[in-house]
Structures are given as C-alpha cells and as structure tokens.
Amino acid sequence: MAPKSRVELYAAIRRDCRAGMTKRAVMRKYGVGHPTVQKALESAWPRPRKKLPPRPTRLDPYKPLIDQMLRTDLDAPRKQRHTAKRVFDRLLEEHQANGISYGMVRDYVAVRRGEVRAAAGRGPVEAFVPQSHRPGVEAEVDFGDVTVRLAGQSVVCYLFSFRLSYSGKAVHRIFASGGQEAFFEGHVHAFRVLGGVPTGKVRYDNLKAAVAKVIGFARERQENERWILFREHFGVESFYCRPGIAGAHEKGGVEVDVGYFRRNRLVPVPEVNSLAELNVLVDQWDEEDDDRRIRMRPRTVGEYFSVEQPLLKPLPQELFDTSRTFALRVDRHSRISVRTNSYSVPVRFIGRRVRAVLHANDVVVYDGSTEIARHERLIAKGGERLVLDHYLEALVRKPGALPGATALEQAKAAGKFTPVHDAWWAAACKAHGDRDGTRALIDVLLLGRRIPHEDLVTGLAATLRVGALTADAVALEARKAQEADDADTALAEPKPPLRREPTVTFLTARRLAHLPPDTRPLPSPVPYDQLLGRRTSRTSTGDQMP
Secondary structure: OOOOOHHHHHHHHHHHHHOOOOHHHHHHHHOOOHHHHHHHHHOOOOOOOOOOOOOOOOOHHHHHHHHHHHHHHHHOOHHHOOOHHHHHHHHHHHHOOOOOOHHHHHHHHHHHHHHHHHHOOOOOOOOOOOOOOOOOOOEEEEEEEEEEEEOOEEEEEEEEEEEEOOOOOEEEEEEOOOOHHHHHHHHHHHHHHHOOEOOOEEEEOOOOOOEEEEOOOOOOEEEOHHHHHHHHHHOOEEEEOOOOHHHHHHHHHHHHHHHHHHHHHOOOOOEEOOHHHHHHHHHHHHHHHHHOOOOOOOOOHHHHHHHHHHHOEOOOOOOOOOOEEEEEEOOOOOEEEEOOEEEEOOHHHOOOEEEEEEOOOEEEEEEOOEEEEEEEOOOOOOOEEOOHHHHHHHHHHOHHHOOOOHHHHHHHHHOOOOHHHHHHHHHHHHHHOHHHHHHHHHHHHHHOOOOOHHHHHHHHHHHHHHOOOOHHHHHHHHHHHHHHHHHHHHHHOOOOOOOOOOOOOOHHHHHHHOOOOOOOOOOOOHHHHHHHHHHHHHHHHHHHOO
16 A cells, blocks of 8 residues: 555655665655655655745735835824725826736735834734633623614613633623613622622723723723722722723633623524513523533633632622612603603603602602602613503593504504504494594503403403493403403412311310319299399389379
8 A cells, every 4th residue: 555645655665675675676666766765764754845936926016115005004093004905006096006906915915014013123913911810809891782672673782791700700781771870780780690799800991880081091090989889889899901902902801701692692683572581581591601611621610610609708788779860850741851761650740850760771760759650761862762551641631642642652562552452442433433432442541550451452352342342341351351360370270288187285175175074954044034024014013103
C-alpha cells in the first residue's frame, strides 16, 4: 500500500533503507527520485515548501495611494475614516482605476489597516487580559433591548440582566421601560432569587438611572440621589465602566449573557398577552440555565452557584419602595397623565386629585388608600389606555357617545368586547331603537362588575338565541352558567377524607356515667294544675264585685 502523506513516505523510505534495501530499489518501489530519497534519509520531517513570490496584480500601482489614505485615518475622527468602499470609490473617481474590483480593495484594506497602525506605533486596537473572580464578590448589570409580540403587536421592551461573575448565574427580567423603576425592580428581583447581595463591586454602565453626571474621563461619577439610597439600603458597592465601547469590555460577561439570552430564549419572537406572562417564562428559562456549562468549564452554572450562594451578604429585613408616586388631577376626560401617557380612572373622580404609583410594568391609581384603577404600563410615548368600565356611568346619560368611544375600540382590540357583544347590541337596537338598545347594552356591561366575563358572554349568547334582549334576562342566564360552572368545579374537586370521631371523654360525662341509678318517681304536674284552678275562681269572684 502506497503511503498517503509525505511524512509517511519519508518514514517508509527510512525503514526500507535500514532494512538493507538499496536507494535504487527504494526509488523504483515508491516511484520517487534520488533527491526525495536523499532528503528522507537526512530528516524524518519533510522540509516546508518554498513560498512562491506574490504574483503581480492590477492593484499594485494603487497600493501606495491606499496606504496614504489609511495613514491619514490615524488622526481623523473615528466616525470619519475611510471604509473599503470609500477607498474604492476614490480610486475610481480620482485616479481612474477602472481595472480593479471592490473585492481586491476590500481584502487589501482588511490586512493593511492593522499593519499601518502598527508601523505608526499605535499598536493593536485592543488587548484583553483573562480575569479570575472570587465567589460571592463581583457581579455585572446591563440592559438590552428585545422585541416581543405583546397582545398581537410588535413592541420593543428592555431585558434586565444581573450576572454573578464567579458562577455565571444570571437573573433576567423584561420590562416595559428601561427607567429607574425597572432598574430598581430588576435588582430587587435578582437579590430575591439569588438569596443575597455580592460582597464586592457590581459593574454598571453610566445609565441615567444611577449616574447623574460623568465627571471628565476619570472614574468619578455624580450619582442619582434615589440610587444612592437604594444601594446603601442593600449594601451595593457600585463600579462604573468607561463610557462607550471601551467600557463594555470591562463587563464583558453580562454583555455576552444578554446576547446569549436574546438568541437562545427569544428566537423566535415570543407571543404573549402580557409582560407578567412573559416573565413567568423568563423565570423558567433561568432555572433551566443552571444545567448549562459556560465554555469549557468543568462544572455547570448551578454547581458553581451552590458554592457562591452561601457567601453572599444577607438581604435587609426592611423593604425598599422601588416605585415613583405622582399626585395628579383627573381631567374632564377622566384621565390622568403619567410620563407622557394617559390612563383612565372612573368618571366619578373627574376634577379630583388622585395618587398614581408608577411601577416598571404597571400603573396603580389610588384615592386615599383605596385602589381605583390598575393599568399595564404603556411602552410608546403619547399613548393612552382607557378602560370601558370607567365610563359606563357617563354613557348611561350619553348613550350616543358609545359607538365612537376610544375605550370601546380598545376593549374590542383587547378581546373584552367580543363579537357576541356586538351581535347582541345590534339586535337590541333593532328591537328597542338605538337609544334604548344602547342603554340595555350599557346595563349589561355594568353586570360585568359582579359577574365573571365568561359567564356574561354565555348569558348574552343564550338571550340572543331566544330574543330576550334585556339586561335582566342576561343576568339570569349568566347566573345559571355561573352556577353550572360552580357545580362542575365542586364535582371535580376531591372529597375531603372523613373525620374520625374524637375518642376523648370529657370529665363531666365520665362522672355522670358513674352515678347510681335514680329510682325516684317522675314529678307530676297535678298539684300545679289545682293551684291554677283556684286562682281562676278567685279572679272570677273579684270580677263580680263592684
């Protein structure tokens, strides 16, 4: 069998020559010349082939021009330097280099740019030094934008990531905004999941939720006052990276983690009805990541975290309010404005001042200590979220305003106002007229405050089939459906185990059981009847006296 490689050929030639075979016989056996046999006997390792001199190309006359362009880029602003396309265009326009192609220029610029920097003493663009981290000491935080299909619409949300540097254990949360409320809530959620706080530095970007002002090119920062209170409450030691891309390399672990999570968990784009539903999935994905190995590490993330978790600082007993509170007046459209967006409240609060509590994903409105409205936070600016139920008292007096109401359109988009509602409304208007039919529908919508939505829709469908187009008929059918659901639920629930009778004997019962039998005769009411008779006769005699 002929040798497959040049190394094997050299080994076979040396073996045959040591066995006594002549060079000529070896040459005939392997079909090689005398120089090959001689080289094999001199060295077991084949000599590398000589590199051929580079062939001349049509780009050679223009290489000095390209080098000059790259040298001028050394002192040019970073965003105004030559790209390969710009170099190619200048060669065509200024030097009539019609015989070259863009691919030739691109390949030359890709290699030559670094050589020009090195020749000018600028050195490599960046050097990275491997780092070691002690367990329970350091962590990194970052935000990344993600796209989500939320209630049928494609929106951009914000992914919060808190990553422990030693174990690689990361906790994620998706918020409607990247503001300070989300920044704080992400920390609180991460601390709760991890069971503690790192004892050392936590690395951050210079985001506005924490940094009010970057002072020069040093590490000094003017921090946001609420952020100072937050990190002092939890004992967080902050470390701010350099601005720009250079600072991203100082917390490369969390930068990579955000990209990994986005590619592996949010592809394809998730479709959910609310961010709360999405964050339930995020928590499940974080638990699954405990079984993952990062690069070539010998153990999983969960195994490293089991070593790190006991070394974290314990959480404080007191809670920290991460929300923002606003005192607002309700306008005549029964709305309040929070951070450029409008949210509805019941119409009875028009003109009054209410308290709006802004969370990362929710807006809760209070009148004193009573909650009067709760909305999922809007993502885009200049939007409004209106609840049809908040306007029902006004619509009772103005039924003609219902067909064009913005709250009605939003209720239809959210699935709260179903096609069954529309069909019942149309039938009621046909039977009772537009005004009375619309009022009947509003009365039905008012029933939704004490009857579940599904049962109310069932009642609408039942009354629509028989033509009983009144709110009382809908309420009757809805309650029937509700009672049927309750009965089915009761049958489906397992019966509780039978209780065993108590075996404890009370002291009084024990004493009565040991008393001797009572042989006395039962009492008779005859003497009392005689006394009652005498009293009656006396009363009769007295009546006859004057």
